[in-house]
Amino acid sequence: MISFSEALDIINNITINSENEVLVLENACGRVLAEDVVSDIDMPPYNKAAMDGYACRLSDIDKTLTVVEEIPAGAEPSKTIDTGYCSKIMTGAMIPDGADCVVMKEDTELLSETTIKVLKDKNKANICLKGEDVKLNDTLIESGVLIKPRHIAILASAGYSRVKVYKEPTVGVLSTGNELVEPDVSPDKSKIRNSNGWQLIAQAKQYVNSVRYFGIAKDDVDDLYSRIKLSTEETDITIISGGVSVGDYDFVPQIIDELGFKSIINGVAVKPGKRIVVARRGDKFIVGTPGNPVSAYIQFILLIKPLIYRLLSSNQEEQVIPLPVYESFTRKSGKRTEFYPVTVSEGKVRFVDYNGSANIQAYSKANAFIEIEQGVMEIKKGDTVNVRFI
Numbered sequence: 001m002i003s004f005s006e007a008l009d010i011i012n013n014i015t016i017n018s019e020n021e022v023l024v025l026e027n028a029c030g031r032v033l034a035e036d037v038v039s040d041i042d043m044p045p046y047n048k049a050a051m052d053g054y055a056c057r058l059s060d061i062d063k064t065l066t067v068v069e070e071i072p073a074g075a076e077p078s079k080t081i082d083t084g085y086c087s088k089i090m091t092g093a094m095i096p097d098g099a100d101c102v103v104m105k106e107d108t109e110l111l112s113e114t115t116i117k118v119l120k121d122k123n124k125a126n127i128c129l130k131g132e133d134v135k136l137n138d139t140l141i142e143s144g145v146l147i148k149p150r151h152i153a154i155l156a157s158a159g160y161s162r163v164k165v166y167k168e169p170t171v172g173v174l175s176t177g178n179e180l181v182e183p184d185v186s187p188d189k190s191k192i193r194n195s196n197g198w199q200l201i202a203q204a205k206q207y208v209n210s211v212r213y214f215g216i217a218k219d220d221v222d223d224l225y226s227r228i229k230l231s232t233e234e235t236d237i238t239i240i241s242g243g244v245s246v247g248d249y250d251f252v253p254q255i256i257d258e259l260g261f262k263s264i265i266n267g268v269a270v271k272p273g274k275r276i277v278v279a280r281r282g283d284k285f286i287v288g289t290p291g292n293p294v295s296a297y298i299q300f301i302l303l304i305k306p307l308i309y310r311l312l313s314s315n316q317e318e319q320v321i322p323l324p325v326y327e328s329f330t331r332k333s334g335k336r337t338e339f340y341p342v343t344v345s346e347g348k349v350r351f352v353d354y355n356g357s358a359n360i361q362a363y364s365k366a367n368a369f370i371e372i373e374q375g376v377m378e379i380k381k382g383d384t385v386n387v388r389f390i
């Protein structure tokens with residue numbers, strides 16, 4: 001069985017035919033740039049007042065000055081500043097010719113309607129110089145960057161009302177199991193509620209817009225086949241929970257095969273979720289996660305999220321932060337890399353009470369999980385662990 005890092009390498013090395021599309025700015029967040037973003041202007045585009053005050057000459061500081069005009073933001077100055085003169089100016093407005101500083105309003109005294117006295121004998125320039133942030137034709141963001149809100153501000157400032165991005169994959173989710181009922185049903189003795197379907201939809205929706213639900217499939221070859229087939233026809237990534245194990249009713253691997261998909265990952269030495277299967281046919285993917293709720297949840301973060309990023313044409317890395325544990329921990333077997341729920345507060349990692357892969361409720365208290373590497377049986381107080389926030 002391959003290790004988690006080998007599985008991640010397989011996902012991160014997937015190549016697909018990525019197509020482009022052009023989106024209006026308000027829809028571009030969360031997508032990956034398919035072009036370099038180049039500025040069509042200097043920024044700032046003119047010498048700009050950094051303060052509300054009076055634009056004058058530094059050599060005139062400490063003098064009484066005559067105010068020749070008022071320059072609000074957005075207006076062009078009409079007067080040149082000579083010695084002994086100044087213009088009232090607002091933050092963001094164009095500095096008039098002849099002025100080389102802005103005296104803050106608070107550092108002046110109004111002597112009459114048209115005369116002021118500067119109360120200081122030293123002054124900073126308080127001018128943002130033309131092009132000091134960005135020059136015309138500078139590349140501001142490179143193709144391949146995942147667009148975040150901060151990039152939207154940069155795109156807008158550089159004149160991009162539309163932007164070229166890679167197409168995003170669509171996702172289909174289905175649950176499997178004769179024991180499952182939907183959340184609005186009170187389960188009778190032999191039934192449990194379908195939590196995975198809704199959890200997987202919620203996670204997928206964080207990364208792509210189109211997530212479709214294909215319901216609960218019975219542990220029946222025909223029902224499973226038709227639902228999985230439909231999802232693979234109508235979406236790019238089909239995520240299935242349950243039915244990938246070795247039980248008599250675990251038909252998912254057989255159906256993946258019958259649909260002509262070839263597995264690229266077939267089991268990973270992780271806990272929970274070692275039976276995960278990832279299969280590919282052309283640019284379509286099926287991921288089968290084990291049905292235990294923590295397995296399905298963790299496997300989404302560990303492997304399905306990177307798969308979605310890959311199909312978005314991004315190699316976005318998961319943030320893994322090394323932090324010290326506040327209490328010691330032991331486990332019985334070190335055969336697999338294990339992921340364990342924790343709380344992190346004031347930089348201290350504490351273990352959450354956790355009964356294993358069915359116990360998704362333990363995750364209501366957790367705000368992170370840690371990775372316990374293969375071979376590690378014991379973690380001592382103060383040891384550093386790798387933390388992923390959730």
Ligand code: AMP
Nearest residue numbers: 175194195196197242243245290291292
């Ligand atoms: P399976 O992987 O199908 O063998 O299921 C493993 C365990 O996960 C069983 O106890 C199932 O009842 C449970 N399970 C399977 N699917 C779901 C689901 N959609 N929601 C909650 N639990 C599930």
Ligand code: MG
Nearest residue numbers: 176177242243
């Ligand atoms: Mg099952």
